[in-house]
Amino acid sequence: MDERVKTGMGGAAAALDLDAELMLRVKEGDGASFGVLLNKHRASVVHFLYRMVQNHAVAEELAQEVFLRVYRSRETYEPTAKFTTWLFRIATHLALNSLRDGKNEKSQERLDADSGDLPVRQVSDNRPTVEARMVYEVRLEEVRRAIAALPEKQRAAVLMHKYEEMEYSQIAKVLNCSESAIKSLLFRAYETLRARLAHMA
Amino acid sequence: MRCPLETTENVELLLAFSSGELSGERAAVLQAHVENCAACREFVSGQTAVWDSLDLWEAPPVSMDFDRRLYQRIEGQSSWWDRFVLPFRALLLHRGLPVAAAAALVITAGLLLDRPSAAPVAPLRQSAQVEMQPDQVQSALEQVETLQQFSHLLRSESPDSQM
Numbered sequence: 001m002d003e004r005v006k007t008g009m010g011g012a013a014a015a016l017d018l019d020a021e022l023m024l025r026v027k028e029g030d031g032a033s034f035g036v037l038l039n040k041h042r043a044s045v046v047h048f049l050y051r052m053v054q055n056h057a058v059a060e061e062l063a064q065e066v067f068l069r070v071y072r073s074r075e076t077y078e079p080t081a082k083f084t085t086w087l088f089r090i091a092t093h094l095a096l097n098s099l100r101d102g103k104n105e106k107s108q109e110r111l112d113a114d115s116g117d118l119p120v121r122q123v124s125d126n127r128p129t130v131e132a133r134m135v136y137e138v139r140l141e142e143v144r145r146a147i148a149a150l151p152e153k154q155r156a157a158v159l160m161h162k163y164e165e166m167e168y169s170q171i172a173k174v175l176n177c178s179e180s181a182i183k184s185l186l187f188r189a190y191e192t193l194r195a196r197l198a199h200m201a
Numbered sequence: 202m203r204c205p206l207e208t209t210e211n212v213e214l215l216l217a218f219s220s221g222e223l224s225g226e227r228a229a230v231l232q233a234h235v236e237n238c239a240a241c242r243e244f245v246s247g248q249t250a251v252w253d254s255l256d257l258w259e260a261p262p263v264s265m266d267f268d269r270r271l272y273q274r275i276e277g278q279s280s281w282w283d284r285f286v287l288p289f290r291a292l293l294l295h296r297g298l299p300v301a302a303a304a305a306l307v308i309t310a311g312l313l314l315d316r317p318s319a320a321p322v323a324p325l326r327q328s329a330q331v332e333m334q335p336d337q338v339q340s341a342l343e344q345v346e347t348l349q350q351f352s353h354l355l356r357s358e359s360p361d362s363q364m
Contacts, residue, residue: 038271042267046263047260068274147258162252162255200253
């Protein structure tokens with residue numbers, strides 16, 4: 001991925017993008033608009049990064065850096081693309097760098113510790129039985145390992161497609177490749193996931 | 202209908218169908234095809250399982266102090282330029298350059314006037330001692346002696362001394 005995360009991405013007009021309008025207000029010195037953007041996108045950015053690096057502390061640290069970069073870039077911001085495209089481009093860039101630097105190389109060991117924070121599916125009496133919890137943990141672990149085993153770009157594409165419900169064209173812009181390349185990338189990624197997770201049906 | 206699995210380009214239709222995103226006529230046409238195509242049936246079944254499995258993975262909530270930490274970092278990293286220029290940014294944008302320039306001039310003047318001496322104190326004292334030469338000391342002593350003589354002369358001629 002390009003080292004420089006540009007604020008202007010060219011191409012699609014973002015005239016109706018409310019987020020872009022808020023960012024323009026931040027550019028004019030309106031700090032409250034930055035708060036609105038943070039409130040709106042905080043969770044999705046942190047969750048995307050968490051699923052990318054599979055470490056909650058690292059994910060939050062990276063998310064802080066994402067919003068810090070957004071704030072620092074306010075002076076040069078130009079709304080030439082959807083705000084979320086730019087936002088996730090920064091987030092993906094930082095996540096891929098973090099994975100390559102091995103900052104979260106112990107993430108797999110921390111998965112067990114992290115799982116304590118996770119919401120647990122409830123059974124009918126509102127308390128999971130030990131067996132239900134164990135089954136859930138095993139299935140969850142399989143999902144996490146299947147996602148972690150995907151090549152980085154495929155992982156990012158699947159997470160944006162599945163959890164952020166982004167369109168192919170937007171994922172293509174975030175990952176800086178063509179729409180057909182994204183379709184091919186997702187096809188291969190889901191093929192791998194089907195092979196690993198189909199038995200969980 | 203041509204099988205969507207024959208081209209990667211069209212496989213998005215099956216992905217959308219598996220996740221329930223397709224509706225209307227397109228969904229009905231695809232449904233009819235899937236019922237008669239074993240490969241597509243297997244694809245849809247597997248993809249639905251993947252979709253359901255991924256739904257299991259809920260991310261933990263964001264820390265309560267996330268915003269506080271972020272604003273602390275923003276505050277910590279805000280530059281000198283941000284601190285001194287941003288307050289006048291609105292003036293620059295809305296009232297024009299002259300007002301902003303005047304404000305900048307006032308700040309600059311204030312900073313210059315309030316600027317403490319750059320030279321440290323200790324070296325000054327040292328240099329005064331070094332620069333004092335022996336002939337200057339002798340000259341100063343002679344001047345003191347002259348002043349004492351003059352003072353003595355004045356006292357002897359004053360009315361008080363005559364009394």
